[in-house]
Amino acid sequence: MPSQADKTDVANGRQPLELPAWLVPGGMAPYEPKVAREGFLRKNVLALTRLLARVRVGSRVGQCDSAIDRVLARVAVPARLLGLLVLLVCVSAAANMAFAYLMLGVSLVMLAARPAGRIAPVARTAGVVALVTALVMLPAALLGQPTSAVRMATKAFATVSLALGLFQHVSWSQVTSALRWLRLPSQAVFVLDMTLRDIELLGRAALELSDALALRSVGVARDATAGAAGVMGMTFLRAHELAARQSEAMRLRGFDGSYEPPRERVLTPATLTYVVVVVGLVCVFVYLEGAM
C-alpha cells in the first residue's frame, strides 16, 4: 500500500503527455448531436429503475406526516404488518368491487391527510404501478372485459399505497422482529430480509447506472438495446454482489441467522383498537362477498 507521500511524489514527478489531436479542446469540429426518440426498451428500463429506486423501507422512520400516522405510530409493528397482510389479501381476493373501492377510499384518506410534499412520492409510485397494471390488462379490455383493467388498477393503487404507507414509517429491524413475532422461522425471515435488501440495492444500483447511461448517450445508438441491456445486466450483478457483501458484514458483526421478536409490549390499547378496525374491515369484506 503506497503511502500518501509516495503518491504525492509520483504526482509531482510526472511528465507531460502528447495528447491525440481529437482530444485537444478545439482541435475537432464542434459536435452537433443527432436526436432520436428514446427506444422502447431504454425508456422502460429507465422507468423501472426509477420505480425500484423508490423502494426504501424506513425512509420516514420516526417522522409522522399526519394525524393518522401519529395514531398508527402507537400501534405495535407486528399488528400493523399482520393487518396489512390481511387487508392486502382481502383487496386482492375481492370479487365485489365495493370492498376494493372502500380500501381505495381508505388509502386516499390516509394520503390526503399528509402534507402535499409527502403525498407525491407515494401517489406517484402507486399511480405508476396502477398504470402499468392497466396497460397489462389492456388486452382484456379489447376482448370485451373493459372493467378488468379498472378493477386491477384500483386494487393495485390501493394495495401499493397502503403498503408504502406502512413501510415508509417502520424500520427494517422492526419488520424483521415483527415477522419473528408472527412465528415465521428465522430462515424464512432471512430469505425475506435478503430479498428485500436486494430489491432496494437493485433500485439504487440501477438508478446510478441509468445516470451513467444518460450522460454517455450523447447521440443516436447504433444498437438501441445495447445500453439498456448492459444497465440491466450490470444492475443484477451489482445488486447480487452488494447483497452478498451485506450478508457477510452481518455475519462479521455477530449475526448468527436468528432474528429476535420485539421486546416492547405488543398488546397495547392502540394495538387492540387497530385490530378491532381491521377485523371490522374483514367483516365488511365477508359481508360484501357473501352478499354477491
Place this chain on the structure above:
Amino acid sequence: MGERGVAAGAVDASEQPAMRFEHVSFSYEGHVALDDVSFQVMPGELVALSGPNGCGKSTVMRLASGLDFASAGTVAVLGQRVDATTMSDLRTAKRLHQRAGLVFQNPDSQLFCPSVYEEVAFGPRQMGLGEDEVARRVTDTLALFGLAGFEERSPWRLSGGEKRRVALAAIVSMGPELLMLDELVDGLDVESLGRVADFIESYVAAGGTVLVTTHHHDHVRLPEARHVVMDAHHRIA
C-alpha cells in the same frame, strides 16, 4: 474553438467561465446539500474542489451535469444554463454531456458494457463516428491510461484502480472540453495516480478545463490547481 450552435438557454458567450455557480442551493428529501454556493471555473483552468465528506462536492458535479437541478440560484456550464427547462431539450442535454464529461466517484456505477473496448467505444459510437475513428479513439485512450491489452476484458472483473481508469477513458474518448472528476484519487495506486495526473496536466496545458473533487487536501499536489474549499455547512469556505 469553433462557433457552436446556439442552444436553448445559452448565455452570453463573451469571456464566460467554463462553469459558473451563482448562489446555488440544493436540497433533497429535506436535507440541505448545497447552501448558497457561488464559484466559477475559467476555461483552461484546473480547480480542486475539496472539503469534508458529505459537504456537497458530488452534488456540485451532479448539478453541473444536469442530473439534478438547483433549488435556487444559477448553474451554467460551457455557456449553457443547466436547469430543468434547458435540459428538457434533448439536443441541448446531449451536447452538454459530450462537452462536459463527469467521472463518477464509484466506477461500478459508470461501467455497463461487456468489455473494456465496448465501454470506451460507447460514447464515440453514439456520436456517429465511423468505426475506424472509434477504434482509433479507443486505442489512443486506452494507451493514455495504461490500459492497452485490456480491450477484451470485462470491466466487472477489473481491480478498483483499473475500473477507475476505464471509467475515465470512457468519458475522455468522447473528447470533452471540461472534465469533472469526482474523488479522483480513490482506489488509484501509485502508478495509476501518476498516469492520471500526467494526463490532467497535459489536458489542461492543451486548453482543457478540469474540476476535481477530493476530501484529501494534501493527497495529490496538483501544482497548477486553484483550490476551492467547501465546509461542513455545505458552503464555500
